[in-house]
Amino acid sequence: GAVVSQHPSWVICKSGTSVKIECRSLDFQATTMFWYRQFPKQSLMLMATSNEGSKATYEQGVEKDKFLINHASLTLSTLTVTSAHPEDSSFYICSARRPGPAKNIQYFGAGTRLSVL
Amino acid sequence: GQQLNQSPQSMFIQEGEDVSMNCTSSSIFNTWLWYKQDPGEGPVLLIALYKAGELTSNGRLTAQFGITRKDSFLNISASIPSDVGIYFCAGLYSGGSNYKLTFGKGTLLTVNP
Numbered sequence: 135g136a137v138v139s140q141h142p143s144w145v146i147c148k149s150g151t152s153v154k155i156e157c158r159s160l161d162f163q164a165t166t167m168f169w170y171r172q173f174p175k176q177s178l179m180l181m182a183t184s185n186e187g188s189k190a191t192y193e194q195g196v197e198k199d200k201f202l203i204n205h206a207s208l209t210l211s212t213l214t215v216t217s218a219h220p221e222d223s224s225f226y227i228c229s230a231r232r233p234g235p236a237k238n239i240q241y242f243g244a245g246t247r248l249s250v251l
Numbered sequence: 252g253q254q255l256n257q258s259p260q261s262m263f264i265q266e267g268e269d270v271s272m273n274c275t276s277s278s279i280f281n282t283w284l285w286y287k288q289d290p291g292e293g294p295v296l297l298i299a300l301y302k303a304g305e306l307t308s309n310g311r312l313t314a315q316f317g318i319t320r321k322d323s324f325l326n327i328s329a330s331i332p333s334d335v336g337i338y339f340c341a342g343l344y345s346g347g348s349n350y351k352l353t354f355g356k357g358t359l360l361t362v363n364p
Contacts (some may be wrong), residue, residue, distance in 0.1 A: 138293075140293070166350070168352075175359075176356070176357075177339065177354045177355065177357055178294070178324045178354050179337070180352075225291075227293045227294070229293075231350070237279075238282045238299075238301075238343050238345055238350075239282075239284065239296060239299055240252065240284075240352060242286070242295070242296075243293050243295035243296045244292050244293045245291070245292060245293045247291065
């Protein structure tokens with residue numbers, strides 16, 4: 135079964151509003167979670183690395199004031215798309231890095247389809 | 252930065268045929284991962300490889316970690332319609348405080364019944 139839960143799976147919002155996406159690790163504590171964006175027929179593009187208890191690390195070209203990340207607990211990271219515009223419409227996917235013997239593996243959520251009208 | 256070349260970009264095969272796809276890199280990795288993504292879903296881990304030369308199977312899937320640590324392949328035997336999807340390789344370099352996962356561009360697999 136799924137080890138990473140992402141919610142919502144689909145959201146439609148008006149331009150100018152903010153949208154929050156949640157990512158939860160279900161059966162392990164994740165000190166590190168990741169947020170990706172995926173355009174149609176393309177690979178995953180890392181947006182930021184979310185570290186529990188500290189500030190997220192953003193990839194070059196990703197606006198941190200636009201994409202707010204909070205990793206307040208070892209099982210929850212949130213991505214808030216602030217003042218969303220149509221160009222923010224995309225498929226957003228989170229992942230969590232599993233500790234222990236398989237610590238290098240990232241498990242992914244099911245993704246969130248964001249449509250900004 | 253690190254680049255992964257994944258090939259082929261797409262494949263159209265008949266049910267029952269075997270499939271092979273591979274990834275090569277300009278840099279070494281210490282872990283190779285293979286994921287499958289269905290439309291509208293997140294990637295699902297298929298196989299993880301941790302050591303150079305390692306050959307690992309998961310049902311009809313077999314993957315190998317290249318000896319040079321710069322390449323990996325995934326084979327699917329006796330394909331079935333539900334194998335349809337996008338397959339991504341991902342190379343991971345981790346050491347100390349460094350941790351970076353690099354994805355290939357994906358191989359779109361279509362299986363004709």
